[in-house]
Amino acid sequence: MKVLLTGATGYIGSAVTDHLVAAGHQVVALTRSAEPESGRPWHAQLVGDTADPASLAGAVTPDIEAVIHLAPPSGDADVDSAVIEALATPLRGTGRPLVYTSGVWVLGATGDAQEVGEEAPTNPVGLVGYRPQIEQRVLAEAAEGVRAVVVRPAIVYGRGGGIPALLVDRARKEGVPEYYGEEGVRWPTVHVDDLAELFVAAAERAEAGTLWHGVGESAVAVRDVAQAAGRAAGVDAAPRVLSVEQAAEFFGALFADALALDQSVSGAAARTALDWKPSRPGMVAELTSGSYRSA
Ligand SMILES: NC(=O)c1ccc[n+]([C@@H]2O[C@H](COP(=O)([O-])OP(=O)(O)OC[C@H]3O[C@@H](n4cnc5c(N)ncnc54)[C@H](OP(=O)(O)O)[C@@H]3O)[C@@H](O)[C@H]2O)c1
Structure with a gap:
């Protein structure tokens, strides 16, 4: 076509x-x-x-x-x-x-x-x-x-891009990985x-x-995503969770609110x-050993 x-x-x-x-x-x-x-x-x-x-x-x-x-x-x-x-x-x-x-x-x-x-x-x-x-x-x-x-x-990941790349950048900048909203927040990916x-x-x-x-994955714990984003940034610290209000200071209120959504x-x-067969590694695996690894 x-x-x-x-x-x-x-x-x-x-x-x-x-x-x-x-x-x-x-x-x-x-x-x-x-x-x-x-x-x-x-x-x-x-x-x-x-x-x-x-x-x-x-x-x-x-x-x-x-x-x-x-x-x-x-x-x-x-x-x-x-x-x-x-x-x-x-x-x-x-x-x-x-x-x-x-x-x-x-x-x-x-x-x-x-x-x-x-x-x-x-x-x-x-x-x-x-x-x-x-x-x-x-x-x-x-x-x-x-x-x-x-x-x-x-939430799309892979090829070193998308929203997970923002988490990697934040972890690198702050020296600690972070995620937003509540501790138990989950993302479909x-x-x-x-x-x-x-x-x-x-x-x-x-x-x-x-x-x-x-x-692909219905509900990934964002704490695990943040931890893996930290590793991709070369940062070993445990992830911290920021409130939506804190995240709004650098992401803006609307985007911060969306990142804090808990979804399954x-x-x-x-x-x-449609015979769709998603087959690539999951978001955490991709961050840990795939396209987000720092050189
Ligand atoms: N990334 C995610 O996790 C995600 C998740 C769910 C849904 N989506 C949706 O998927 C779509 C694509 O997202 P993406 O992550 O690929 O975004 P992206 O990387 O920012 O790409 C946006 C694309 O749209 C073009 N564009 C922007 N404004 C335009 C305009 N006024 N007229 C014509 N073209 C324009 C850009 O072209 P230029 O080269 O001209 O800038 C670029 O090719 C969006 O609708 C987004 O809301 C994304």
Whole structure:
């Protein structure tokens, strides 16, 4: 398939590019900059900015067989809705896929429930407040003949990047590893290469109007993640837990609040229905002996 990919230069987008190409697809990358990116295995590069939905008019040409939308939200629900309108309109009546990227933070804290599934109600933290609305806006396109699909990634790790890299940087800077919120906080996690394979599977074979959790491990103790981040930074001290208010001083209140979320989320549905097989090492193992090790 020829796939239009927004966010193609980003952390997840780079991995999705690699796995689309490995699966025999062509990537048309939508980038904000017109500067050609050397070394990317893209078929073509288009310029557009999701903060300006009008700039996306014409991006979905008749030869585009799938759209994967990875660029982050703008912070304005009307703008993000207009982006979906621009991407979906040319796909109506074609049965071609539009895959939208949300995230597990729309579920909020999952409380005593274990491994919550896609049917759980949303209760988004402030950082992703209106995102469930955009999910519904996307899924409604199924009625218009678009193979509309939503993927909610867990906290992504691997390739030395993502949120765990922030913990490694903080540990190096502070001389002690840290995590945020309560002592028992747990994160659902997914390796970026496993997640990229889920995006490929979603574009290839997810049914219209479906939503999937991209979760490799359902609930990893963040204390263990912090300890491993410390080791990756060359710091042996025991992790300390900071309050959300303390973390807000350097991460901002909204991001600090999201990092402190305690969640247990299941990724079983995509394994069964899409034959998705996440296989990379877990977040703690990756931090301890994988791509985050300092030189
Ligand atoms: N990382 C995680 O743990 C995680 C977890 C759950 C969900 N997500 C979601 O996954 C998506 C991708 O995340 P990521 O971690 O890969 O982010 P990232 O590394 O920051 O990459 C963002 C990408 O979006 C592009 N972009 C930013 N603003 C844009 C705009 N106004 N118009 C067009 N393109 C724009 C960037 O391109 P430039 O080269 O132009 O900057 C870059 O390619 C986001 O929607 C994020 O909320 C991420």
